[in-house]
Amino acid sequence: MMKITTQFDAGSVIVTDLSNPANIRLKLRPDNASDFAQWFYFRLQGAAYQNCVMHFENAASSAYPAGWEDYQAVASYDRQNWFRVPSRYENGVFTIDHTPLANSVYYAYFEPYSHEQHLNLLGDAQGSGLCQIDDLGSTVQGRDINLLTIGNQVASDLKVWIIARQHPGETMAEWFIEGLLGRLLDPQDPTARALLDGATFYIVPNMNPDGAVLGNLRTNAAGANLNREWLEPTVERSPEVYYVREKMQETGVDLFLDIHGDEAIPFVFAAGTEGVPSYNERMAALETQFKTAFLAASPDFQDVHGYDKDKPGEANLSMATAWVGEHFRCLAYTLEMPFKDNDNLPDSDFGWNGQRSLRLGESILSAILNVLPDLRA
Known part of the structure; x- marks a missing residue:
């Protein structure tokens, strides 16, 4: 039966x-x-x-x-x-x-990333001896909002913030974080060592643990789309954004990455902050520098297909990348991976999957290292 x-x-x-x-x-x-x-x-x-x-x-x-x-x-x-x-x-x-x-x-719909995997990821990161776990607060249903801090945490360090899985069904985002952490916490990796000599990383592997456990595509337990809550988050409706935003204002941000998946577009791509009021030639040059370095680091990344760029002054500041980029006047990107396959490098057996997301997470550290010296004016 x-x-x-x-x-x-x-x-x-x-x-x-x-x-x-x-x-x-x-x-x-x-x-x-x-x-x-x-x-x-x-x-x-x-x-x-x-x-x-x-x-x-x-x-x-x-x-x-x-x-x-x-x-x-x-x-x-x-x-x-x-x-x-x-x-x-x-x-x-x-x-x-x-x-x-x-x-x-x-x-x-896509290779899942369970709450048990999430907790194991936190434990493995802490076990490296290079990572500190902080509890920023609780979700609507009482789950932990955990922040991983990696680096020397000195005032002169550049502050790199990376968040993932605001939309819980986009599980490729946490696979990406697993790959990034695996490389960043490898004491034998020269890129990781060079990064941690000059930067402290603040990483939220899962912004929406309630939605993830509930099997939601896009919202938290209160029905909030977290990536539309950044202008005025509340503890009642969007505590995940509220507490992360509070911590960001405490530490400052020099580079911000928000990791996502896109249902329709079969490519890996990034979306920047062209539409925010403070966008200028310096920021445009930083974006070009970052994308050029990422193209060299991973053949999976491309800059031809993606979202239409916002017109000047028309960015939606309730979205994480726009709000952070404008508030901190920093380089900020939304990174999108496909639910389907990467049409530039298709794989008929697996399509885009967890392991390919993981490898992309490893490779982005090379792009971050490339722009690190130029993040502050």
């Missing part, structure tokens, strides 16, 4: 009809306190060697319908090794067509 369950960390789907493996009818479940729907993660049991055709019947009304075009879902038998499975989007319905080779198989 077939069975679908979601009662685990980040599980999310609505089952409409499970009577016929060739016509499994599903719906995307919205975030717990908002209408955003795109993330799914579920376990299918009892269907080994049967051709399972799973239809998400409300895909056309999801948060990003264009995200389903040319997208392939991911599957795993052990929740460690994830691979792409045949999928299609037709007439507003997203369909997975897969014959599982075992009685238990998981399907997800």
Whole structure:
């Protein structure tokens, strides 16, 4: 007998009809306190060697319908090794067509990054002896908002802030942080040593732990899109942003990176602060310098495809990159990775995945090192 369950960390789907493996009818479940729907993660049991055709019947009304075009879902038998499975989007319905080779198989929108992995990441970082963990406060549901501080923390140090996973369904962002931390905390890595000679890193690996556990795509437990809360965050609605912003104002910021994933665009790209009031020629030159160094560090990065640049003075200052870039007059970037694949370097078996995100996190340290001497005027 077939069975679908979601009662685990980040599980999310609505089952409409499970009577016929060739016509499994599903719906995307919205975030717990908002209408955003795109993330799914579920376990299918009892269907080994049967051709399972799973239809998400409300895909056309999801948060990003264009995200389903040319997208392939991911599957795993052990929740460690994830691979792409045949999928299609037709007439507003997203369909997975897969014959599982075992009685238990998981399907997800992207390779998950669980709360247990998150806690293990914190423990491993602290165990390096180079990292201090601070508790900035609690989320709406009482989970910890943890900050990793790496460096000498002297006044002369440049202050590099990196946050990830404001949108909890963008799990590639925490995979990215895992890679970045692995390299930054390696005492034998010359790039890491050079960086920590002149900079202190402040890293929030998961800005939205409530949303992550709840299986939300984009919001926290109160229904707040954290990347629209930076102008006036409150402890009641967006404590994650409130406490991080308070700490930033205490330390200062010389470089800011906000790590995300994009549902529709099949490339790795960055978005800067062209639209903030203080944007000037010096900032434009710093952006060019950073992107040039990142292009040299990783063939996965590119600067042709991405978001349209904001016109002067039209940036949305409720977004993290715009608010931080304007408030601290610093180099600030949003980095986006694909849910689909990187069309410049496609991989038909895995698409863009956790390991590729991790490697990108390693490589960005070279770009940071390149601009470090020029961050302060």
